[in-house]
Amino acid sequence: MPASHKTLANWYLQLSQSLEAGMTLAQSLESSGGPKAADRMAMSSQIQSGMPLDNVLKGAPNWLPKSDRIFISAAAQTGRLPQTLKNLAERHSRIGANKMKGILSLIYPLGIFHFAVFISPIMGMINFETGIAFNIGAYLGQVFAMLFPLWAVIGIVVFLVKTESPILPKLMRAIPVLRGYSKAQAVADFSYALGTFLDAGVNVKRSWQGAAAVAGDPDLKKATHELNATFDREEDPVPQLKRLKCFPTNFVSLYQAGAMSGQLDQNLLIIGRQYQAKANNLMTLTAVVYPTILFVIVVGYVIFTILTMYAGYLDALTGIMDG
Structure with a gap:
């Protein structure tokens, strides 16, 4: 891995x-x-x-990483390896910071959830007339039933991330907020990769193909495939970009301006930084929204458990008074 x-x-x-x-x-x-x-x-x-x-x-x-091998190979052939390695270092530094932010945002709600999972079965075993009827088998069974689905999901997500599975982007596109993050990150990766390949001296067609492979986005791969004939004819791809929905308006504008000014590689790197910032903001939003939802669920569960226990206490007290 x-x-x-x-x-x-x-x-x-x-x-x-x-x-x-x-x-x-x-x-x-x-x-x-x-x-x-x-x-x-x-x-x-x-x-x-x-x-x-x-x-x-x-x-x-x-x-x-396989994507990095593409950059290194292209840069070595054109004598741009030192600069490309610096770009890769910056890219991995940003990605690592984003992942750490996401992990840290989940620690507190997950801690509260685990605390509730370990405590709630014991609270359910309290009998206000006879005391605690603790059953280790029942306790472990309830804990396992609540924790296994959570850790199974976490394990699957970690596996998909580590193996760079194409399934992960599809899953992210189905989840609110993460959908926007996934699209912004794909444009950021594609723009950065395309700019880096062009800066390294790779021809336009190979640069686009390599960038699509690095981004790993199905829509961008399909669009690149459609543009191959345009590149073979050495035509300007901008008219085609305008009809392809996977390319944002500012991507098309900066691409066109860069092609006209001879600074296409630099403009693409600018686009990459812009969309990386957008992806970072959406990741921050995700790191707030979903942990908050999880926290609310946990708090609701804890309150429900306490109220259930209190209701049992009142029933027991009423029974004693009636007796």
Whole structure:
């Protein structure tokens, strides 16, 4: 599975600095810290033995993301590897920060939920006439029944994220707020990738195909496929972009302006930053909305349990008074 975003960001930055200092890629792999040393040494040895970089990347360990291999390969062929590695470091740093924000926002409501799950079965076993009739089997069964679905969902989501499954974007598109985040993140990734490929000197058609592969969005992949004939004829894609709904208006405008001014790669990187900021804001909103909903559910459940216990207490007290 891929290394953490923090590890990759630090490693790419080290590689970039080493290359700018005049070291070869093989030397940079050996001297840098970060991912597994044995894997880095093996990749360095392969490069020194004369193996083409594309072949080295194809056989690279699983901790190196497939999308990053596309960037590295293209940049190495055009002599833009140091700058591309810096861009990758910045990208992974942003993604890692977003994921950490989401995780931290869930800790408190999940903690409250677990507390309620562990306590509520005991409260249900209280009998105000005979005391607590604790049954370990019944207790564990109730706890398991409430926690298993939650952790099953969490486990599935983590697996989909780690394996970069195409199922995850489809699921996100079906959930309010996350739908907007998914679309904004896809445009951000696509724009960043396209700008990086063009900056690295890759031709337009290959840049679009590589960007679509990196973004992993079905709509963007379909649109890129439709534009292949336009690229083959070396025509301006802007008229086609205007009819494709997956490309926002400002994307089309900045793309057209960049193509006319000779700054297309820089404009695309600007679009990437703009939509990354939008995606970050939507992730922040998501980190507020869904934990709040979970918290309200937990509080409601706790209140219901307390009221049920109190009602039982009143029934028992009434029975004693009537007796």
